[in-house]
Amino acid sequence: MIPHLIPKELIYVTTVAQYGNISKAAERLFVAQPSLSRCILRIERDLGAELFKRTSEGLKPTFAGEYYIENANKIIRLYKELEIQFSNISNMHMGRLAVGTTTHLGSFALPKILANFTTRFPKIELSIVEGVSTGIEEEILKGRVDVGILHSPINNHGIKYTVIHEEKFLLAVPPDDPINEQAYFKDGGEGPYIDIQLTADRPYILTHTSQRTRQVTTKILENAKIDVKPRYLTKSIQTASRLVRDNLGFTLVPLSYCKLFGSAYSPNYYFIEEQYQPSWELVIAYSKDIPLSKASKEFNKIALETLPQLYDFPND
Numbered sequence: 001m002i003p004h005l006i007p008k009e010l011i012y013v014t015t016v017a018q019y020g021n022i023s024k025a026a027e028r029l030f031v032a033q034p035s036l037s038r039c040i041l042r043i044e045r046d047l048g049a050e051l052f053k054r055t056s057e058g059l060k061p062t063f064a065g066e067y068y069i070e071n072a073n074k075i076i077r078l079y080k081e082l083e084i085q086f087s088n089i090s091n092m093h094m095g096r097l098a099v100g101t102t103t104h105l106g107s108f109a110l111p112k113i114l115a116n117f118t119t120r121f122p123k124i125e126l127s128i129v130e131g132v133s134t135g136i137e138e139e140i141l142k143g144r145v146d147v148g149i150l151h152s153p154i155n156n157h158g159i160k161y162t163v164i165h166e167e168k169f170l171l172a173v174p175p176d177d178p179i180n181e182q183a184y185f186k187d188g189g190e191g192p193y194i195d196i197q198l199t200a201d202r203p204y205i206l207t208h209t210s211q212r213t214r215q216v217t218t219k220i221l222e223n224a225k226i227d228v229k230p231r232y233l234t235k236s237i238q239t240a241s242r243l244v245r246d247n248l249g250f251t252l253v254p255l256s257y258c259k260l261f262g263s264a265y266s267p268n269y270y271f272i273e274e275q276y277q278p279s280w281e282l283v284i285a286y287s288k289d290i291p292l293s294k295a296s297k298e299f300n301k302i303a304l305e306t307l308p309q310l311y312d313f314p315n316d
Contacts, residue, residue, distance in 0.1 A: 020058035100136035100145035203231035203249035
């Protein structure tokens with residue numbers, strides 16, 4: 001969705017630069033591909049300079065294009081700040097809020113938050129941006145996403161965040177693996193546990209490096225001094241868990257995911273000792289440099305009220 005105040009030419013050029021492809025950019029912008037192509041050509045003609053090189057790998061910005069895109073992003077941020085101020089002035093009777101999150105959190109966590117927000121503020125226009133966490137962080141920095149519901153670690157220093165909850169990762173073990181015999185319990189009733197170092201030199205099923213689950217898993221394995229060459233890569237933690245169930249390797253799974261997947265196709269799950277820092281945090285993320293609109297502040301408040309109840313987290 002293109003904000004009303006921002007000149008569409010700025011949005012068109014920066015989106016084409018982001019995707020490097022007219023077709024994908026047109027799909028994101030909800031415009032016809034020929035119309036977008038003509039618009040880019042008209043802008044280049046008016047400026048007297050090519051903004052993109054047509055290469056075998058897609059559209060690449062020229063020197064003039066890089067200069068245009070850098071300044072276009074600055075102008076977009078200025079328009080965004082102007083829009084925020086008008087939203088504040090109108091006392092939530094108009095406004096626009098872009099919420100970014102991952103696909104999993106979007107399907108599970110957002111519906112309840114958005115329902116509560118829309119009930120309270122029906123005149124605020126909401127849009128959802130989904131992607132991997134690193135991509136959502138970039139969208140926040142550019143001002144295209146106002147608020148992100150993400151998991152830590154947050155990699156950009158230009159982003160502030162509020163922690164909602166810390167959640168543990170569990171070790172998923174194939175049901176027929178002898179390691180199951182070495183499970184143990186600790187005082188307090190939590191468990192069972194397994195020493196993750198028993199999985200050294202064993203095959204792992206991991207998500208891709210761009211995914212936050214993989215980044216947290218890598219940190220845990222590094223803390224345990226385990227060097228893993230994954231047997232399989234997948235974008236889905238649920239797929240990884242089912243592969244573990246079929247005795248194809250090990251993986252690490254957030255506690256809430258274990259509950260969501262159910263037991264029919266589940267492996268055996270075990271807690272991991274705290275010395276390996278087996279956890280991540282659910283956070284509300286936003287830019288340090290762009291002032292939070294009143295809509296963003298109200299959304300954050302509702303998310304803080306809603307998410308802990310929605311997840312029904314255990315008291316760790």
